Amino acid sequence: MIEFEDVSKRYGERWAVQDLTLTVRPGRVTGFLGPNGSGKSTSMRMVVGLDAPTSGRVLVRGRRYAEHAAPLTEVGALLEARGAHPGRTARAHLLALAVTHGLGRRRVDEVLAEVGLTEVGGRRTGAFSLGMSQRLGIAAALLGDPAVLLLDEPVNGLDPDGVVWVRGLLRRLAAEGRTVFVSSHLMGELAATAEHVVVIGRGRLVADTSVAQLVDSVAPATVRVRTADPDRLRDLLARPGATLRTPAPDELVVEGLPAAEVGEVARRHGIGLRELVEERPSLEDAFLALTRDAVEFDAGPVTR
Structure with missing residues (x-):
């Protein structure tokens, strides 16, 4: 578990994070979103003690990061893909980390295999692609078999196969009861x-909820129906809380009713349907709506 308790961070006259209170819980993947300059990276750095809060505190499993006797076994972090010395091999980089916690070569070989880098373990990291560097960073985060994973943009530079692999890895780690906090x-x-x-936006908490609830809070699902008798179906569906439109002669758009109910009403009254589609706003739609007033770097409208 990661706990931010009324955390603020100031650089000179600028507040990067303000009054941030939240709990990242184990057993699920928690996504961390915010516009550029919103304070995401600063927040993550404060978790592992790379930045100190101006006020408040950040706890990992009930303690500050520096208070853990063996922090790599508590928190695994990927905050910078190219964090390894370019002159070191991948295996040497991991071994240097391992010896600080009494971990042996066997564990280094295990994590190299888990991230798919066994074949290039003896290659200097300066020759690694961004995707390979990301895999090495994930290996370093997994090295101490930690209960908490903190990953900043872990799929940058990965090919589609690598993206799917990371997705499965994060889900598996969460299913094992670990805390998984990932920005993207x-x-x-x-x-x-x-x-x-x-x-978060401009350093302040904007939302802390499930993905489904976040999307639904911005815009409800819309049911689009194509039928030969849209007017009759519209009359049957009319009720408080439902919004009904007929944008085309054979089309009905319904807001405020689930697709299952629309389909059941049509079936019960013998109205044939050519199409029944539930259209939901995307997470991106919800994010843009929530952070519209919290964007620090706005390029303005595109001109042609």
């Missing part, structure tokens, strides 16, 4: 991976 600008990927999401 790839909304579609987070929507497919995370169950819960934390959104």
Whole structure:
């Protein structure tokens, strides 16, 4: 578990994080979202003591990171893909970390195999692609078999196979009861991976909820129906809380009713349907709506 207790961080006159209180719980993948400059990276750095809060505190499993006797066995972090010395081999990089916690070569070989780098373990990391560096960073995060995983943009530079692999890895780690906190600008990927999401903007908490609830809070699902008798179906569905539109002669758009209920009403009254589709806003739609007023770097409208 990661706990932010009324945390603020200031650099000079600028507040990077303000009054942040949240709990990242074990057993699920929690996505961390925010526009550029929102304070995500600063928040993650404070978890592992790379930045100190100006006020408040951040606890990992009930203690500050520096208070853990063997921090690599408590928190595994990937905050910078190219964090290894370019002159060291992948295996040497992991061994240097391992000896600080009394971990042996066997564990280094295990994590190299888990991330698919066994074949290149003897190669200097300066020759690694971004995707290979990401895999090495994940190996380092897994090295101490920690209960908490903190990953900043872990799929950057990965090919589609690597993205799917990371998705499965994060889900498996969460299913094992670990705390998995992951940031990404790839909304579609987070929507497919995370169950819960934390959104910040200008250093302040904007949302702390499930992905489904976040999406539904911004815009409800819409049911689009194509039928030969849209007017009759519209009359049957009319009720308080339902919004009904007929944008085309054979089409009915329903808001406020689930697709299952629309389909059941049509079946019960013998109305044939050519199409029944539930359209939901995306996580990206919800994110943009929530953070519209919290964007620090706005390029403005595109001109042609």
